[in-house]
Amino acid sequence: MSTSHVLLGLLASGPRHGYDLKRAHDERLPRARPLAFGQVYTTLGRLERDGLVRAAAQERAGGPDRTAYEITQPGRAELVAWLGAVEPPAPYVTSTLLAKVVVALMVADRAHAREYLIAQRAAHTARLRELTARKTDPGAALGAVIAADFAIAHLDADLRWLQTTLDRVGATNGEQ
Amino acid sequence: MILQCRGLVRSYGPTQALRGVAMAVDEGEILAVTGPSGCGKSTLLHCLAGITRPDAGEVIYRDQRVDLLSEAGRARLRRTEFGVLFQFGQLVAELTAAENVALPLLLAGTGRREARTAALSWLDRLGVADLAEKRPGEVSGGQQQRVALGRALVTEPRVLYADEPTGALDTLAGEQVLGHMVRLAREQRTTVVLVTHDARVAAYADRELALRDGVADPTGLGLNASAGRHAGSAR
Numbered sequence: 001m002s003t004s005h006v007l008l009g010l011l012a013s014g015p016r017h018g019y020d021l022k023r024a025h026d027e028r029l030p031r032a033r034p035l036a037f038g039q040v041y042t043t044l045g046r047l048e049r050d051g052l053v054r055a056a057a058q059e060r061a062g063g064p065d066r067t068a069y070e071i072t073q074p075g076r077a078e079l080v081a082w083l084g085a086v087e088p089p090a091p092y093v094t095s096t097l098l099a100k101v102v103v104a105l106m107v108a109d110r111a112h113a114r115e116y117l118i119a120q121r122a123a124h125t126a127r128l129r130e131l132t133a134r135k136t137d138p139g140a141a142l143g144a145v146i147a148a149d150f151a152i153a154h155l156d157a158d159l160r161w162l163q164t165t166l167d168r169v170g171a172t173n174g175e176q
Numbered sequence: 177m178i179l180q181c182r183g184l185v186r187s188y189g190p191t192q193a194l195r196g197v198a199m200a201v202d203e204g205e206i207l208a209v210t211g212p213s214g215c216g217k218s219t220l221l222h223c224l225a226g227i228t229r230p231d232a233g234e235v236i237y238r239d240q241r242v243d244l245l246s247e248a249g250r251a252r253l254r255r256t257e258f259g260v261l262f263q264f265g266q267l268v269a270e271l272t273a274a275e276n277v278a279l280p281l282l283l284a285g286t287g288r289r290e291a292r293t294a295a296l297s298w299l300d301r302l303g304v305a306d307l308a309e310k311r312p313g314e315v316s317g318g319q320q321q322r323v324a325l326g327r328a329l330v331t332e333p334r335v336l337y338a339d340e341p342t343g344a345l346d347t348l349a350g351e352q353v354l355g356h357m358v359r360l361a362r363e364q365r366t367t368v369v370l371v372t373h374d375a376r377v378a379a380y381a382d383r384e385l386a387l388r389d390g391v392a393d394p395t396g397l398g399l400n401a402s403a404g405r406h407a408g409s410a411r
Contacts, residue, residue: 114410123360125375125378125379125384128376128378128379129379129381132376132379132380136358136359137357152379154371156375156376159375160375167212
């Protein structure tokens with residue numbers, strides 16, 4: 001799951017409170033279902049346990065507990081590793097791809113985002129070729145062919161999005 | 177390496193369709209040339225197949241400079257060494273499927289009987305033997321394309337050029353045409369240059385050359401790296 005990495009990405013520019021993180025997350029990655037507060041705090045708890053974030057400051061000016069979190073060095077290393085790693089090309093990988101590209105544009109430069117997109121596109125294309133070979137094998141059972149069709153249709157949609165994103169990232173300067 | 181080009185440039189009026197393309201294909205390899213419309217991929221195919229002449233650069237088939245051949249020389253090459261499959265409209269409407277497939281052999285001087293036997297055998301290999309006496313207008317688009325594939329392969333060309341061969345077909349009909357094309361090319365060890373804008377079609381190839389604005393797309397080079405055994409030959 002990529003929520004923890006998206007939170008790390010949001011913390012890369014400076015400490016934030018849980019509420020702040022939720023709002024920034026929903027704004028950057030508009031999805032059908034916004035991130036629940038509970039999920040923000042469990043994720044932060046897990047990241048803190050693993051030493052990837054730490055509590056930076058606490059405000060208790062009459063209101064509820066407001067802890068700001070900041071990213072640690074191991075947290076930054078984890079973020080960079082995630083941004084550079086190509087996702088295994090499979091159906092339903094799209095939302096992770098989206099999260100990764102959005103975070104890459106947020107914390108790294110366009111050149112890095114492009115590098116990642118190009119590597120991901122190569123992985124998708126190689127997988128498309130494998131699935132096509134499997135599907136055209138004369139011995140392939142109908143079920144296997146249909147399963148390959150399903151994966152191919154989704155990867156093809158991803159590929160078109162990756163290409164459009166590459167064009168967009170290449171076409172403009174400065175973020176958004 | 178059976179076919180290569182270097183520094184290909186080709187303009188149509190003020191528009192530069194190719195701006196210095198270099199590529200190479202191994203014997204028996206299936207290469208997809210991909211890119212958005214207007215990227216120069218069809219022009220590249222036309223230059224490689226000797227249909228048009230580049231303004232500059234070299235096209236080398238085996239030891240021959242295709243770009244230096246006369247029109248007659250290129251026509252001979254297209255008749256004997258190359259086969260071409262376009263999106264649609266290559267079959268002669270007045271001829272039956274068998275006559276259409278036999279046509280290239282008849283033009284090359286093969287006897288009528290021998291040409292017909294060869295044509296029937298190709299139609300059989302393409303799973304359309306029962307359509308031998310039908311005219312193009314009487315069969316589906318996918319069946320027409322299989323007959324056209326038979327006509328492109330009947331001379332047993334060393335290189336098959338296919339330009340969006342399934343562009344006008346629905347998914348399943350297109351799949352059958354591509355399946356037959358790839359299987360027969362592998363059996364005959366025919367080299368294929370397959371032009372397409374569709375990643376699903378390109379996935380039938382061993383390797384992909386991405387074009388953009390008349391040059392090899394730098395962001396597409398990563399695609400070649402996944403090809404394993406053919407990785408180096410695009411340079």
